[in-house]
Amino acid sequence: MTAKTDQVNPGAKRPRDDEQASQYARSLIEASLDPLVTISPDGKITDVNEATVKVTGVGREALIGTDFSNYFTEPEKARAGYREVFEKGFVTDYPLTIRHKDGRLTDVLYNASVYRDVQGNVLGVFAAARDVTAQKKAEAEVAEQRTKELERLAELERFQRLTVGRELKMIEHLVRVE
Secondary structure, eight states: OOOOHHHHHHTOOOOOOHHEEEEEEEEHHHOOSEEEEEEEETTBBEEEOOOHHHHHHHHHHHTTTTGGGGBOOOOHHHHHHHHHHHEEEEEEHEEEEEOOOOOOOEEEEEEEEEEHHHHHHEEEEEEEEEEEEHHHHHHHHHHHHHHHHHHHHHHHHHHHHHHHHHHHHHHHHHHHHH
């Protein structure tokens, strides 16, 4: 840690050696409620956090070394996403759907960027997924409600035209009779 870090969070404990630094970094990764994953240049998962294990239903050791895109409903889209990160350096709000091993689906938006070694060489992609399933469900419910309201409005407009048409015919008839 540097003096600058100490100024930002003076109460934070600094790791004393590599093992402590590693444990500290791991605890930060595991603290995330969002699925986090690192991906090698050939598309293989190199690390995940517990949130990724929960959303896929697959153990950490079983995930590591497998193709990142295999855990999505659209593997080609997932593959295109991490390739875009390697090309551009990042992606934001990249929509995908994770498939749990029991078939349950989770809609996510991925934010990802490349990570580098101390010489600046790209080592892989670090990706974080935000679960937007509830948001998408709410949006679908709002859209359904809006559709129902528009259908009701159209029905009321038809009724109004019919009613006004009848009233006009009655007035015309009364005018003729008088």
